[in-house]
Amino acid sequence: MDSAVNAKGKKTAIATLLLATVIAIAYLLGWSSVFVVKSLAVRGAPSTSVAAIIETRSGIHVGDKLARIETRKIQSTLSDISWLDHVNIARNWLRGSIVISVSEKSPVAKFRGHLLDEQGSEFDLPQSAKVPVPTITATTQQLAKLGLLLMYSLPEDIRSKVSGISVASRQVFSFTIAASSTREIAVEWGNLEDSEVKIKVYRTLIALPENRKIIFMDLSSPFSPIVK
Incomplete structure (x- = not known):
């Protein structure tokens, strides 16, 4: 009887620990200031002024939570820019960096x-x-x-x-x-x-x-x- 109670107690403790871990990770990713955007760069733009426009259109700002950045949605938004051929967004969790790589269409x-x-x-x-x-x-x-x-x-x-x-x-x-x-x-x-x-x-x-x-x-x- 005691062994059954102990086993049940261990399972409850493990489940509680796992839940606490998940909550802690979710907090770190979504609400804490640990994983936030610390730098934003645009590569492949023909000029700094165009890079600034792409940054603005992306809607990403320094200080934003990395976990809340929807890369697919941002790629879709930037793809509406008619001259862009390809858009890729890379997110580095450890450095807190976002790199938006773009390439122009080739006119024929x-x-x-x-x-x-x-x-x-x-x-x-x-x-x-x-x-x-x-x-x-x-x-x-x-x-x-x-x-x-x-x-x-x-x-x-x-x-x-x-x-x-x-x-x-x-x-x-x-x-x-x-x-x-x-x-x-x-x-x-x-x-x-x-x-x-x-x-x-x-x-x-x-x-x-x-x-x-x-x-x-x-x-x-x-x-x-x-x-x-």
Whole structure:
């Protein structure tokens, strides 16, 4: 009988100790001043002023309880910044530090005065630097995305020289390409079909000596191209 009582008493004592430990840990993490934010840093921002904006948008302040910082929620909030490609928040419990690491989207084209990423989403970089990417002219963003489709269907050596793409409709594409430092060629591409054939015809025509001064090429019918 006594042994049963002692065993029950030990279990109660252990349970009480565990509960007290959990309460103590919860207090340390959530209410005490032991685990608080002592430093906040932003890495990957293009300037200190932009880093300050990200700090403000994060809502994190020195003195905040580390356990109460919802990293996923903050990442979601910062992801609303259009030019951000990736956001990561690292929390160091021992040092009391928070590091927000960010990276910018890479622009591939311009459209309606804004930049486009590879998915065709519009954004603006935080600093107004001149970005050497082609300008897409189209009436809708959906057509602009088709312009990106055309751009990426071109080989790198041709794509890198494209300065502008025009999408009049789903069947009518054209682009301007730099033939030299002083001459551009306007290329009527037609629709997105037979791209491989059109690329071969383009290479053949551009290599001909008699075409060294052309400024126009119509490849909409690749088997009967026109140059001027």
